[in-house]
Amino acid sequence: xxxxxxxxxxxxxxxxxxxxxxxxxAQETFVRAYENLAKFESRSSFSTWLYRIAANLxxxxxxxxxxxxxxxxxxxxxxxxxLPTTTGDSFKEVSRSELSAxxxxxxxxxxxxxxxxxxxxxxxxxxxDEISDxxxxxxxxxxxxxxxxxxxxxxxxxxxxxx
Amino acid sequence: xxxxxxxxxxxxxxxxxxxxxxEMQEVAFHLARCESCTGILADYSTLGRDLRSIAAEPSxxxxxxxxxxxxxxxxxxxxxxxxxxxxxxxxxxxxxxxxGGAVAAVAVLTIVLMTPLAQQFANxxxxxxxxxxxxxxxxxxxxxxxxxxxxxxxTMADNDSHADISRLESENHSVxxxxxxxxxxxxxxLPDQP
Numbered sequence: 001x002x003x004x005x006x007x008x009x010x011x012x013x014x015x016x017x018x019x020x021x022x023x024x025x026a027q028e029t030f031v032r033a034y035e036n037l038a039k040f041e042s043r044s045s046f047s048t049w050l051y052r053i054a055a056n057l058x059x060x061x062x063x064x065x066x067x068x069x070x071x072x073x074x075x076x077x078x079x080x081x082x083l084p085t086t087t088g089d090s091f092k093e094v095s096r097s098e099l100s101a102x103x104x105x106x107x108x109x110x111x112x113x114x115x116x117x118x119x120x121x122x123x124x125x126x127x128x129d130e131i132s133d134x135x136x137x138x139x140x141x142x143x144x145x146x147x148x149x150x151x152x153x154x155x156x157x158x159x160x161x162x163x
Numbered sequence: 164x165x166x167x168x169x170x171x172x173x174x175x176x177x178x179x180x181x182x183x184x185x186e187m188q189e190v191a192f193h194l195a196r197c198e199s200c201t202g203i204l205a206d207y208s209t210l211g212r213d214l215r216s217i218a219a220e221p222s223x224x225x226x227x228x229x230x231x232x233x234x235x236x237x238x239x240x241x242x243x244x245x246x247x248x249x250x251x252x253x254x255x256x257x258x259x260x261x262x263g264g265a266v267a268a269v270a271v272l273t274i275v276l277m278t279p280l281a282q283q284f285a286n287x288x289x290x291x292x293x294x295x296x297x298x299x300x301x302x303x304x305x306x307x308x309x310x311x312x313x314x315x316x317x318t319m320a321d322n323d324s325h326a327d328i329s330r331l332e333s334e335n336h337s338v339x340x341x342x343x344x345x346x347x348x349x350x351x352x353l354p355d356q357p
Contacts, residue, residue, distance in 0.1 A: 001226075001227050001230060002227065005223055005226050005227070006223060009221050009223065009226075013219070013221070019219055019221045022221065023221055023223075023226070026226070027226065027229055027230050027233060028233075030230045030234075031230060031233050031234055031237070034234050034237075035237065099213060100213070100216070100217045103213055103214065103217055104217060107214075118214065119214065119218075121179065122210075122211045122214040122215060123214055123215055123218045127181070128176075128179070128181045143175070143176055143181070146175050146176075146179075147172055147175050147176075150175050150207055150210060153210055154203070154206050154207070154210060157206075157210070158206075
């Protein structure tokens with residue numbers, strides 16, 4: 001369990017973007033894996049099977065919870081208030097804390113599918129094929145979602161830098 | 164030269180080294196001449212670093228024990244419960260059998276080593292007379308006759324069923340000398356002279 005738990009949490013976190021929920025979902029992932037161990041077929045690796053359970057649980061959770069929120073309540077208002085009013089023309093010039101706050105918001109604005117692909121790639125370091133296996137979508141879809149997510153995040157961060 | 168729109172679709176995959184070799188070459192060729200796409204690529208790279216820097220490292224203390232506790236709380240199907248119960252019974256029965264076997268082995272050893280019957284058996288099987296008689300039977304006709312005579316000797320057999328030949332002392336095959344320690348007697352056997 002120790003071998004996989006960090007990445008299972010990472011996969012769940014990539015989708016739900018909330019630590020407590022991700023840990024809860026990761027625990028549920030191991031319980032489901034235990035219950036369905038007899039159904040595991042060696043067509044994919046055990047780790048991929050485990051991450052797939054985590055991704056499915058996380059996406060289901062996200063849909064069930066209905067968290068399609070662009071900005072979250074008072075916290076989001078506060079974060080917007082903190083954004084710089086005058087900056088240079090590159091987002092590199094925005095202070096790190098502001099950039100981090102805006103980046104977190106921008107991630108929340110993505111759909112769980114888009115957020116999952118970019119976080120699995122950039123944070124978990126998964127290959128396109130691994131992401132394709134875990135999220136059960138074609139490699140081309142992974143590429144197009146990544147392209148969309150990157151373009152979207154870059155645009156938002158450019159706007160922050162230019163506002 | 165490829166258009167920026169076409170190349171920009173591949174920039175992310177180029178950054179991730181996930182393109183085919185010919186596509187990697189095409190994008191690299193374009194980047195060498197296009198500042199705009201080079202800027203986008205640099206932003207993607209920065210974006211990746213920023214995403215990694217804000218990624219939280221969740222505390223996983225107690226994670227395993229929490230999972231195990233949840234597994235323990237799972238309702239077990241009836242068949243699984245029965246199988247588990249049977250397995251437990253078989254395990255305990257196996258342990259019982261092992262203990263029983265050990266106790267039986269100790270008991271048998273005790274009987275063999277401690278009881279007079281066993282001692283008697285041990286003495287008999289270790290009796291030099293019998294082995295000597297056997298050995299002599301093979302080696303010397305005279306000794307063979309002696310052994311037979313000893314075993315067929317009515318007085319001996321009748322008077323003392325425990326009479327035994329402890330040793331033969333003669334190396335001459337036509338003469339046998341043996342001692343009977345219980346009778347405190349030494350017997351010298353000579354064959355009939357023709």
